[in-house]
Amino acid sequence: MVADLIQLTETPISVDDCLNAVRRDDCGAVVLFLGTVRNQTGGQPVDRLDYQAYPPLALTEMEKLAAEARAKWTLGNLALWHRHGSLGPGEISVCVAVSSGHRVEAFEAGRWLIDTLKSTVPLWKKEVGPDGEVWIEGDARV
Amino acid sequence: MVADLIQLTETPISVDDCLNAVRRDDCGAVVLFLGTVRNQTGGQPVDRLDYQAYPPLALTEMEKLAAEARAKWTLGNLALWHRHGSLGPGEISVCVAVSSGHRVEAFEAGRWLIDTLKSTVPLWKKEVGPDGEVWIEGDARV
């Protein structure tokens, strides 16, 4: 059994590594979520997103999320990989992957993991476009 | 914009092709589901699954599913790829991928697509194990 994969890197996310970490012969389902940088938001063009992290705490929180998901559902393996630094349109900012015996658990856990990651893990994005830069902080644009 | 990818093959499913078909610069979310062959079911070992398809009708139904999903949600692109023939434990039998602006639509559509594919598209699996073979037909084992 491969271990869970929990990473925070400035280098590109490897979707293959995430899938390889979660695929198991005793699991019939894999759900994978990718967050990708959009080229616009609210009709305004976006040139890039700059992601900032507080790495030691972000990693601790991601490990906690994995443990909480395991307590809520019967899962195979998990992969949580967030990237930070400067990302252009189409690049992958986050990958969540989870395997389970049957698909219900994988869908529920995958959805919960990305929802909870987005609302709790110390990571921030700054939108950079032709009209300037803005930090996103929760629901606020600062 | 790349077209939707809808395939039914005896050759292995390419997850990369599915992801490439759905990733778009105007979409912020990708949800991908993989069905993989389990090495046991109900505690009984499984050596392989033999998938049978009625290809012309299966492809028509898969195309209908894609169109219905587009009518229900605002989506980027979709990939539906089912394999048939003989598959060993760990191999991918089906891949569903969908992109959308935000994650809610991609999760809902991905879940609906695999649920509906499993209950409507003319494909059947036969479990082959040390104790013999059994066709799965809906909820029945024949």
Next chain:
Amino acid sequence: MTVRVLFFASLQNVVGSSELPFDVADGATASDLFQQLSLRWQGLGPYRKVLRVACGAEFVGWDHVLHAGDEVALLPPVSGG
């Protein structure tokens, strides 16, 4: 007239074939075809209430009227995924 009948999944065990030509009267429906098949392979009978039927790779009702050379598929409950 002759139609071509396709059998899937466990129906192939019942009939011993995945595909065969079968003679039916002119104007026969899918239901008529199934009834005659059931006379020859009695194991088919219990499937009637769960089967779907397709003609020319499209789902049809049991009252669908067949034509010579039609490809008729008998489809048990599915189990893809």
Next chain:
Amino acid sequence: MTVRVLFFASLQNVVGSSELPFDVADGATASDLFQQLSLRWQGLGPYRKVLRVACGAEFVGWDHVLHAGDEVALLPPVSGG
């Protein structure tokens, strides 16, 4: 005593730095630290009610007592994903 303060996201614009040493009285809490920072950078004040605070890379309450050399991080509402 001196602690090291980390600022994230738009706090860096307010303070003009992502990280700096700051002197507080012995026995000061995270809340005391924030109050003194707000005196120097008044733009920080409105953040108080939405910020979380961490010490030594662990979330703590505002009543957490600081020690010399602590790394204290001020964390606006997050926006990863």
